[in-house]
Structures are given as C-alpha cells and as structure tokens.
C-alpha cells in the first residue's frame with residue numbers, strides 16, 4: 001500500500017453526531033451553505049457537534065438566555081403548524097379597526113410565543129454553528145499541520161532520494177570510469193600479449209632456423225664421416241698395395257729405387273693422411289659431442305618454448321575470463337543505469353531500490369577489486385613470461401654463438417678434409433697407376449670376391465643354436481677390405497669347426513652396393529676402349545649371386561648394363577679427340593656343351609657353332625649373330641632378347657638358376673682420323689652357370705644332365721687354371737667349350753678379372769670353401785702380360 005495513503009488515514013477527522021430532531025434543518029442549512037460555496041456536496045466535511053450550549057442544555061438560565069420550561073419549542077411548533085421560520089418572520093398581524101390593545105395583545109401572544117421559540121431556536125443554531133465552525137477550524141488547523149508535516153516528510157524523503165540518486169550516479173560514473181580503465185588495461189594487456197606472441201613466433205622461427213642449421217651441420221658431419229671412412233679405406237688400400245709392392249718381381253730391381261721413393265712418398269702421404277684422419281676424427285667427434293650438446297640444448301629450448309606457450313594459453317584463458325567478467329560488469333552497469341533511468345522517470349524513491357543500488361554498487365566495487373587483483377596477477381604473470389622469454393632468447397643467442405663456432409670448426413674441418421681429399425685423390429692416382437703397372441707386369445688374373453647377404457630363407461632354415469652366417473671379414477690389418485674368413489661347421493664324425501682365411505684383390509661384404517662394385521672395375525672396362533681385351537666373369541656355387549652381380553635387375557643394375565653405359569659415354573668423350581667408334585655385340589650361351597646363339601632369329605636358331613682363334617688373338621664364333629649397336633638402349637634391348645632365350649630353370653637352391661654359361665661380347669673398333677691410329681678392343685662379360693653338388697641338390701633328368709655338364713666345364717676351367725699356374729707346357733683348353741672360348745682371356749694377352757661369388761650361409765660353407773680355394777688358385781695364376789691392340793691405319 002502507498003505510504004502517503006497510510007499517513008493520511010492517521011490524520012484525525014471531526015466526527016458529526018446530528019440529532020434526529022434537527023437533521024432536516026441542519027441538512028437544509030448544509031445544502032444551502034454548500035450551494036453558496038459552490039463546492040461538491042459529498043466532499044464537505046461535516047463538523048462534529050459536541051455538546052449543546054450549556055444554558056440551553058441545562059435549561060436553568062434566565063428567560064432572556066434560554067426557553068422557559070413548559071414552553072413549546074420551535075421544533076414542536078414547526079411540527080405542529082408545518083411552518084418554516086420564514087413563514088413566522090414574514091407573517092403580518094392585521095387587526096380590525098377599533099380592536100382594543102388588550103385584544104391585540106391577546107391575539108399577538110401566540111405569535112410572540114412562536115417568535116420567541118424561533119428566536120431561541122435560531123440562537124442555539126447559531127451557537128452550534130459557531131461551535132462547528134470552531135471545530136472545523138481546529139480540524140482545518142490539524143489538517144494543515146498534518147499536511148505541513150507530510151510535506152516536510154516528503155521533502156526530506158525527496159532530498160534523501162535525490163542524495164541517493166546522486167550517490168548512485170557517482171557510483172555509476174565511478175563504475176563506468178573503472179570499466180573504462182579496466183577496458184584500457186585489458187587492451188594494454190592484449191597488446192602486450194600480441195607483442196609477446198609475435199616475439200614468441202619470432203623466437204620459434206629463430207629456433208627452427210637453428211634446428212635446420214643443426215640438421216645441416218649433422219648432415220655435414222655425417223658426410224664428413226663417410227668421406228673419412230672412404231679415406232680410411234683408401235689409406236688401407238695404400239697400405240695393402242705398398243706392402244704388396246715390397247714382395248713384387250725382382251725384375252723391377254732397376255726401377256725399385258724409383259718405386260721405393262714413390263712408395264715412401266705414398267707411405268708418407270698415407271701416414272700424413274692417417275694423422276689427418278685421426279685429427280679429423282677427433283675434430284668430428286668433438287663436433288659430434290658439441291652437436292649432441294646443441295641438440296640437447298635445443299630440446300630444452302623447445303621444452304621451455306612449450307612451457308611459455310602453455311603459460312600464454314593460461315594467460316589467454318585468464319584474459320578471456322577477465323573479458324567475460326568485464327562484459328558481465330558492463331552489462332550489469334548498463335542494467336543499473338537503466339534501472340536508475342527508470343527510477344528517475346518514475347520519480348520513485350523506493351528505499352528497497354536504493355538499497356539494491358547500494359548492494360549493486362558494493363558488488364560492483366568488490367568485482368572491480370577482484371578484477372584489479374586479477375589484472376595485477378596477469379601483469380605479474382606477463383612479467384614472469386617475459387623473463388622466461390628473455391632467458392630463452394639469451395639461451396638461443398648462446399646456442400647461436402656455439403653453432404657459429406661449430407660452423408667455423410666445420411668449415412676448417414671441411415677445408416682440411418678437402419685438402420686431405422685432394423691428397424688422397426693424388427695418392428689414389430699414384431696407387432692405381434702403380435697397381436696397374438704391377439698387374440700388367442705380373443700378368444695374373446685379378447680376383448674379386450663378393451659375399452651376398454643372407455636370404456630370408458637361409459636365415460629361417462638355420463636350426464636353433466646354429467649360426468646362420470659362416471662368413472666374416474677382417475676389421476683391421478693388412479687384409480682389411482680384401483680378406484674373407486669362413487667357418488666350416490664341425491661334423492658328426494667329430495671334426496671340429498674350422499676357420500679358413502683368404503685374401504683377394506678386393507672383397508665385397510654383403511653390404512656392398514652394385515654401384516660400389518662397378519666403381520672398382522670401371523677402369524678395367526675403360527681399358528676396353530683403349531684397345532684391350534677385357535674379360536670379366538663370375539664364378540660360384542649356384543645361388544651365390546653371379547647373375548645378380550653381372551646383370552642385376554632393373555632397379556639394381558649389374559656390371560653388364562653399367563659397363564655398356566660407360567663404354568658409350570667414354571666413346572662419346574673420346575669423340576672430342578677425333579676418335580670414331582663402331583661396336584658390335586653378340587651373345588651366346590654354352591648349354592650342355594653346345595654353343596647357342598642367343599640373338600639368332602628365324603633360320604639362325606639351332607645352328608651349330610665353332611670357335612676359332614686366329615694368330616693375332618681374334619676369336620671368331622661361326623654363324624654367330626653380330627649386331628651393330630650405337631647406344632646403351634640398343635644393347636639393352638639385345639640383352640632383354642637374349643635373356644628371354646637363356647636356359648634358366650628352377651633348382652633346389654635357386655628358383656631362377658642359370659643352366660648355362662652366358663657370354664656377352666662387345667667388339668669395339670676405334671679410328672682416330674687425326675692420328676691415324678686404330679684400336680680394337682673386346683669386352684667379354686660372362687655369367688657362368690653355378691657349380692652344384694648333384695648329391696645334395698637331388699637333381700634328376702634334364703637338371704641332372706645340365707648339372708653334370710656345368711660341373712664338367714667348370715672342372716675343365718679349374719684344370720686350365722691349375723695348368724697355367726703350374727706353367728705346364730700343355731694347357732687343356734680344348735677340354736670344354738668354355739675353356740676353349742675363354743682361351744685368349746685365360747692364357748693370352750687379355751685383362752681378366754674373376755668374381756668369386758659366395759653365399760654367407762653356414763649351410764653352404766663347404767661349397768663356399770671350394771669356391772674360395774679355386775679363386776685363390778686363380779689369383780695366383782700368371783697368364784702373361786696384357787697387350788693393347790693398337791695399329792696405324
């Protein structure tokens with residue numbers, strides 16, 4: 001309920017008790033006076049009649065002051081006569097002429113009585129009216145006082161409300177100012193965060209750059225390592241060859257002083273190189289250690305960066321929360337403002353609203369305080385994060401400096417390596433030259449051994465407790481890179497396992513690639529272009545990797561395709577010196593002691609062929625298809641054609657076993673128009689069929705015949721080699737088609753290289769031992785000095 005109404009109801013109201021006898025007149029008078037004032041009838045307050053005037057009430061006063069007891073009152077007269085006071089007052093007494101005064105008095109007596117009663121009545125009415133007026137006056141005064149008090153109260157309330165409104169306004173503007181400050185601080189914090197983010201991403205980029213440099217440095221170190229290994233290998237070869245030099249032909253006595261000087265030079269160079277290698281090794285190791293430290297530091301840096309990133313994320317979350325709070329506060333302030341507006345508009349002065357405003361203000365203040373605290377915390381967090389960043393940056397700087405140092409060390413290393421490489425290259429040239437001279441003078445067949453990797457089937461076949469691999473390689477000493485050891489397991493008759501060591505011109509371990517193998521023979525291939533007869537053949541047990549070494553596959557190209565490519569590239573290079581080359585290729589196989597033309601077509605197929613060697617060492621195979629070739633692709637298509645025809649079968653030891661000896665022959669004729677020189681070289685590349693223990697392979701039928709023929713021809717090859725080694729007068733070249741075909745290579749003026757292919761499996765250790773023994777004999781076999789076929793045109 002409205003407070004004003006409550007207060008008005010408390011103001012005393014004069015009560016009016018109207019006597020029933022006077023009601024009509026009073027009502028009439030009231031009505032009249034109201035009409036005169038023009039005020040609405042129902043709103044006129046009725047004065048309260050207290051008591052009648054004392055004299056009239058008691059009736060004990062003199063006649064002049066009140067009616068005489070027993071006299072009729074005006075009310076009775078009016079009731080009786082029905083007259084109104086006006087009727088009495090306006091009545092005129094008319095006497096007949098001559099009426100006596102006594103009579104007149106008598107006639108006048110009732111009128112006088114009526115007038116007296118009316119007079120008394122009017123007097124009492126007047127007194128009553130005066131009393132009422134008095135009461136109305138005091139009531140009016142009371143009302144006036146109440147109104148004044150109320151006005152005062154209202155004015156006080158209004159002033160209080162106004163003060164509260166002012167206070168709320170001040171609180172609001174304070175809140176708004178605080179909000180604006182908060183906003184400002186938030187944007188500042190955001191700007192700082194953005195700055196921080198940019199700094200962080202820059203640091204991250206710098207770090208990535210450093211990481212890239214680290215990787216590059218690591219790659220360089222690896223490259224250097226590989227080069228050092230290569231250098232070590234070269235040094236070892238130098239060692240080997242320098243020691244071989246000592247034992248060589250006494251016929252070189254005259255040259256020995258010069259050779260010795262050269263050898264000493266090589267040894268000195270080698271020692272110097274060894275020293276450099278050791279030094280470089282130390283440098284590389286320290287570089288590696290530094291790199292490891294660097295990597296560790298980079299890892300720490302990365303962790304710190306991640307920690308900073310996490311802190312930034314937390315800060316961002318805090319900032320979001322602050323932003324949400326700020327928005328909430330802004331919304332509340334807005335609501336408050338709206339509320340104030342409403343209050344202002346309504347002019348309401350509700351104490352509750354004021355209280356609510358005060359409460360909101362207090363809440364606002366509390367929130368502002370907490371926001372301020374949060375901002376302080378944020379600020380301190382930002383400071384800490386900045387410190388972290390500075391630390392990370394200084395760390396990155398020091399890492400950068402270390403990296404620069406490392407780089408400069410690496411460049412020093414690089415230049416000393418380049419220097420060492422140059423020296424190694426020079427000494428390698430000397431070594432090769434020396435080696436070729438010795439080889440040519442010595443005139444023996446060179447032997448390279450290649451041990452293939454263990455096949456999955458071999459690893460699986462090895463029983464538990466049996467070592468699947470029987471071969472090993474010396475890791476130091478004179479035989480490093482050219483030695484191979486094989487352990488032949490013990491047998492049931494009590495024979496203990498036996499280890500056998502062999503040394504060849506070169507030994508390729510299972511890890512050797514096709515490329516590295518070819519690199520070793522490329523010079524030999526090159527000499528075919530110079531007019532030499534070059535013969536490279538692969539010998540070994542079935543499944544030991546002969547075809548893989550000679551032909552390889554599309555992705556792992558072997559010696560034949562690589563040699564062809566080199567010959568054509570070399571011929572093109574010699575073209576600039578005036579050389580013109582023509583080349584003819586042929587391919588044959590010896591299958592079951594028969595020559596077969598692998599390039600024959602139509603009528604040519606199935607023809608019988610004979611081999612003839614003329615006095616000048618030229619070998620001719622009758623009716624053999626000779627194809628002019630002008631590039632590697634032409635030869636490649638011939639190879640594919642031939643391989644389709646070659647006799648291949650599945651044996652117990654090899655799914656794709658070559659059942660024949662395959663001979664690829666490239667005749668190279670060169671003419672130099674300016675020097676009038678002619679050269680005639682031959683490149684024979686031979687993939688022999690594999691030796692096989694018939695008993696163990698369990699071959700029958702066709703496979704048995706093939707195996708017998710293969711073994712027979714290989715044993716004939718052995719006989720020829722041994723005969724040559726013994727310097728027998730008669731060498732049984734004619735004992736097989738193979739030895740007859742290879743006669744010029746084995747016993748003539750050719751440069752011959754034999755690959756002995758070996759399986760590493762313990763299962764085939766006995767066969768491998770046989771192959772290695774055979775190869776050893778071949779290596780010791782002297783076949784004469786290689787001769788270059790050069791004539792004047």
Ligand SMILES: Nc1ncnc2c1ncn2[C@@H]1O[C@H](COP(=O)(O)OP(=O)(O)OP(=O)(O)O)[C@@H](O)[C@H]1O
Pocket residue numbers: 451452453455510540541542543544545546547548549654656657658659688689690691757
């Ligand atoms: N160096 C090597 N690296 C990987 N695999 C090899 C290697 N040498 C040989 N092999 C694999 O060994 C298996 C036998 O090799 P390959 O056919 O060359 O033997 P082979 O001596 O020619 O046998 P055969 O005398 O029966 O013809 C093949 O699967 C071949 O791919």
